Amino acid sequence: MNAILTHFYFVIISVTIGSIIAVILAIALSRFKKAAKYLMPILGIFQTIPGIVFIGVLFIYIGMRPETIIIALSVYAILPVLKNAYTGIVTVDPALIEAGRGIGMNPWILLWRVELPMALNSIITGIRMSTIYTVSWAVLAAMIGQGGLGEFIYIGINSNMKQFIVMGSIPAALMAIGLGFLIDKVQVKLTPRGLRRN
Amino acid sequence: MIEFQHISKSYHGKPIINDLSFTINDGEFIVLIGPSGCGKTTTLKMINRLIPMDSGKILIDNEDITQKDLTDLRTHIGYVIQQIGLFPNMTVAQNISVVPRLLKWEKEDMDKRVRELLEMVDLPYEEYAHKYPNEMSGGQQQRVGVLRALAARPPVLLMDEPFGALDPITRDTLQEELKDLQQKLNITTVFVTHDMEEAIKLGDKIVFMDKGDIVQMDSPEEMLRNPKADIIRQFMGKHTKQNNTIELTCGEIMKTNVLKVDSKRKVLESLELMRSKGTDSVVVVDKTNTYLGIVNIDDLQKRGVPGQTIENIIRNDVITLSTEAHAKEAMDAIQNQRADFVVVLNDKQKVVGIITKGSIARSLSTTLWGENNV
């Protein structure tokens, strides 16, 4: 039970941090679309660094602490949200931007009342993807002794006892499905009727 | 009063607007017209500083617009675009309240204003205030687009081909409404179009532009009587005949691009079609294109049963005329019986066209012009 909670906290905290950073980055990049064209692929490279390597490097600097895991997972959580949020913001119909500017919205108001609400659906889709990935990456926490469902999996692998592996992976799978479902609900709730496809 | 003083603009060294100077008086309805790419939109957008000019000055009530705070300038100038640009994430009421909110009006004042405005264009508050743009026809959406522009009682209204994407019937209705509103509110209006018929119908003055220059600025009557350049003549005389209006037939003045639906179409399907075409009513025909009546969007929304065909809500109170009938009959129907349009049928009762106020204005203008230029 404890392991499930620890795992859950890692996921929630990392996805929250990652998403906030991602949305801020997406807003910033959407103001500089030319730079974004080059920056996005570079950020993509981060994603390709294997989790073990990344946690290993952080471990050297930060040590055997939960922060190591949180930082690593947050970084991985950023990209899916960033990609979706950026696309969501830059694909807002230019006519809306023009109308908004024309009637006196300044860039901040335009962002808050038009661009972000229009991109919200896409942002939540990104958060959903991140959450589901993070549930599985959080297994790596056990690698540096920070608990979570990964612990059972490692024990299982090391001792070759299948039931331990199952004890770790089934709750993780359920967690991924449950959180995905929850986020879908939130998404429907937050989408105004005017943006729903009937 | 809006004064253009020696305004020039070029893009990448290519001149787009050449030393433009003209004055628009308070309460005047000015129509900018000219061939595509002549600089109408550029001229319009320089007034609310969406496009900066290279040189010259624009004064509104003797104040240089570049000296004003940008938000202050724009919240006091209504702006309507062809793509409508209503915010899909906001209800009608929220869309209309955007500028009042920017100006920090009290909540009650905003509500009151929304009610007042919706009433002015016959969109009942109870029914429409909480609808989203995608729940309305194109015509209804652009009505709201106009209301949004008028919400904070701006002294100036800018419109860039606002009715260009609407079907002829809806366009005519909105033109009428706009003209009424504009006169009632005495709002100084600059309206861009490439449709001479629309310009004649709406404008107190028409500014004809070509390649970044003003070719002629005159009242519609004067421009019709004495067009100063061939290009203006071409614009007006696309359908010129030496006919007298009295002798014109309905077949000659009708528009032939009629939006029709089959009576077997389902209610929702038809609503969808009307929304996508931005129309408020369509002509209903059977498989053989024989006229059955019309349906309008209000009936569809109120009386249409999803899943059923539109047969039960067809209206038959629209006037129909044959192609051979005198144009005068159509005019009488529209002027005296306040019809929005009449449907033109051939001798086999097939739909061949419609006549709106606009088609009449056009035929009048071409005959008027024709007399002067034989």
Ligand SMILES: Nc1ncnc2c1ncn2[C@@H]1O[C@H](COP(=O)(O)OP(=O)(O)O)[C@@H](O)[C@H]1O
């Ligand atoms: N951002 C831009 N960059 C370069 N050329 C432009 C730009 N905007 C408009 N133009 C050019 O300026 C001319 C006038 O455009 P516009 O005012 O939109 O014409 P209109 O509204 O009369 O059709 C056109 O030739 C158009 O191609």
Ligand SMILES: [Mg+2]
């Ligand atoms: Mg234009």
